[in-house]
Amino acid sequence: MRLTSKGRYAVMALVDLARFNGINPVSLRDISLRQGISLDYLEQIFSKLRKKEIVQSVRGTQGGYILNKKAKEIKLTNIFDAVDEKVKTVQCKKESKKGCNGKSTKCLTHNLWDELETHINNFFDKKSLDDLVKENFERRL
Amino acid sequence: MRLTSKGRYAVMALVDLARFNGINPVSLRDISLRQGISLDYLEQIFSKLRKKEIVQSVRGTQGGYILNKKAKEIKLTNIFDAVDEKVKTVQCKKESKKGCNGKSTKCLTHNLWDELETHINNFFDKKSLDDLVKENFERRL
């Protein structure tokens, strides 16, 4: 089981954005420099975040991104969803008519992974971007 | 984030083994047939399980494997540990002297992954092999 860095970068970038979120949009270039994430990669990530309406883009000089909702309303689940970072457990549905392993029943661990998914998602559902900003900078927005 | 099937197979095989655990050892061949897991792959997995003393092997004709502890005492954490299925989150320690991303401080999500790891491990610490056997076969061993 691994957590990929795409999800991690997305969260880092958004915490950074949330922190500097104000009157002016924040450019990806600034985020790239502060967080040490390649600009090209950030663009990929923010493209997805924009499509899921987590951020808004502002084009042109002095453009950049702003949060589309309050930091408190953006849950980590939303972020991971946006960048296709899901908790993928068992792919028991490949041959849809059969159960796992091509047998006629569910595999012995089927329910286990379902429970785990729920467990993890609960964790991410509770955490908001605002929580992370507070934890890191010890101040309210 | 993904869960690999090695961990899943290990759990499946052990649930099967726990169910048929009795006077005679259970052969990998039987497990392979019942669970639809390749024999070669099972051997790799059981080699690791044996090293971590989760199972014992019995050689020779009529040989096979038996559980080394009571099913109730084998937690899923132990199983995943044995097959190197860990919750790997951030590898912030690559350049050990620096923080994440080569910066001097921890990355903004460092604590988050720590918390998540704890959260997931709590889940696996609570679940025992015996729980899974009961869930699947609705009877006590």
Added chain:
DNA sequence: TATAAACCTGACCAAAATAGTCAAGTATCA
């Protein structure tokens, strides 16, 4: 004691996913 069942080990490999890079735009503000 021969033999077959079963364990044991390590090397090897194809496919998929990851973690990006690169190139070529388009939009918009100053």
Added chain:
DNA sequence: TGATACTTGACTATTTTGGTCAGGTTTATA
């Protein structure tokens, strides 16, 4: 009109995964 910044899509090297394959060793039993 030029600079800045977003936008998109193709491409790719590396790593991981999910196994297979070959060649053993051990031991119960016929």
